[in-house]
Amino acid sequence: MNNNGNVSITLMQFIFLIHGVQMGVGVLTLPRELAQIAGTDGWITIIISWILCTAASLIIIQVMKNYPDGTIIDLLSHYFGKWIGKIATLIFAFYFALLTMVIFIREALFIQVWILPFTKIYVLAFLLAVPSYMLVRNNINILGRYSQLVFFMTIWLTFIILMPLKYANWLHLLPVLKEGWIPVLKAIKSGIYSFVGFETAFFLYPYLRNKEKASFGVIIANTLSLSAFLFITIVAYVYFSPDEISKYSEPAVTMLKVIDLNFIERLEIIFFTFYIFVISTSVLPAMFFTVYCTSRLTGSSDHRKHAIVFLSLIWLYTFIVPTTFERNRFMQGIVEQGGSFISFLFPLCLWLYFLIRKLVKGRTGK
């Protein structure tokens, strides 16, 4: 199967696809999760996570350079044989499927809690599934365009988040490193989870038109996400007292509740409605890569049927299993574990493999 065909994505689409996957639902709870472990020093954790994740993404790009015309699946099949390739496809399919499930269901749960408390989850899941299918049935370049569009369409939400700063108390951030480095380092696990998504570079790389810019692209994508996370977290920290922030499950939304404009009350609902678009740029690529992997596995070139089946399965799941935040968090835990393997350990091993291989080859060449 020729991956490139005539489908390709621009650097901008590459950046916004990766950034979009990272800007999922995690950021809404991120300030609390970090504060629970690291207090108001959580923002340092974000910077450390960013360094780690950028390094990992650069390694991914280095690995992919060894087989620039195919995705990670083609690369593995090429170097390690067909069966390793199949197994890796299965693992990736499983990982992206779980990631999709977590975000998709969390999205529905948030909508239910904040906007439509009387609507059943499976109704919401169905309503979300229809537009999802309409986008996912297309190829990656359409998703790239969508992510780029949504980014520029929702960038004004930043200004809404600026509003609570009116009530901010910057003293909450002091002293820096209240309890030393240990809690900051302990929180890295949560910090890294919000950056999950850069591993899509494994699949996006072959489509990128201008491959020399790939490293630059992942750095920009990670930095964009860093600024978004840092911004939201710091606003939440200066707005809420360090002693109270962990009492709110989604501090990033709660802090919008006090914005009191003369012509509109409960601005957080408007914010949230638009934020659904942002979440969709996270869930749709993950969904696409799930069905991409499964269709590769079955050898079919049409991933639409797989998309329909996958979405139906998710919907069936929401219909049969009562969805709760606890169960969702449990699944998130699995994804976090898998994510740290797939996005850190796996590229690192591959990278070392190629380094050694080059070394050995160089030596025998002489």
Place this chain on the structure above:
Amino acid sequence: MKKLCSALSAVLLTSILSSCGYNPIEDLTISLILGIDLDEDNNLIFSQSSPVFNKEAKKNVEVYQLKANSIRESRQYFDAIATGDVTAAKIQVLLLGKRLLEHENWFSILDTIYRNPNFSLSTKVVMVDGKVSDVIFFEPEEKAQLPLHLNEMIDNNINRTRTENTTLQVLHRYMYEKGVTPSMPEIKREKDIKLSGISLLDKNGKYIESLGIEESSLLLILMDEKKEELTLSFPLTTLEKDGGIFHENEISILLRKVSPKIKTKYKDGKFQFDYNITMTVSLVEQIFSSNKVTKEELEKLIEKELESRFNKLIKKFQDLKIDPIGLGIYARAFQYDEYKKVEDDWGAAFSEAEVNVSVDVKMISLGVTS
């Protein structure tokens, strides 16, 4: 055909969306005031006031009061007597009776407000010196509907820096933040409903003391919460009185820019806070002859007077072991290790702290007369 199909499916999909439906405003009982109080037998009393939109009704406000165990439970009883569905999303003012606040740990009653995202968190929390029912059943004839009147009245006083803007959100912070003790506006029913200042609570939410309007303004300066306008009127006690029945050494100043700076130290086993408040003021009233003192002397006199007032106020807080200013937040920010040891009883630690206030007054205008 394809277009028709997608159009049809779009219609079908939107039809399964459960929206709010058609809810005419006449059929809603929109609570604008919620009151919580405790009666003599320690029963919780809930009351609510909402506007009536029906033209046939003689009164334009409906007020109900009943006993219940919790806010959410009270709603079902309100529903049973009110015309329409009672909705809590638009509550403007939350009145808390003094008797309720004289008991510790009343804060947990408000749980549903924070748990349920329907509630607005910009609702103002106000203490009633007396019974809530005295206020909520008050029907001023010469004023707008009580909910509107009350809301406006408190808002105006917040803008003029006479009372604090304690919203539900702020109250939540006050209750959980260890370095500050809660405070909220206080109103009282006499002939009219009047704002009497700020009430101060201890860390458990128990009512401790009330501040009058004057002291409230001073507290707000210390908290760096000066809003749009702030006028202080006081007699210059150090100035010799001419005698006579009028307070002839009385002056009023309009504070234009107020910036308190706080230095936090830890010395000899206690915290030390050095306040330096610089303010630019203009003179708006002076009931003694202006040739008695020069401008520079006047600045000095005002500084002295304000310093003694600030010190007295802080002394009062320390005696009561409360810290409504939130100096604990400064202690945490700058003396974390020492603060960490006392954070669970910050009020006591604060009562032993040394607080020095110095005021710098810069008179920029003496008005248009001399």
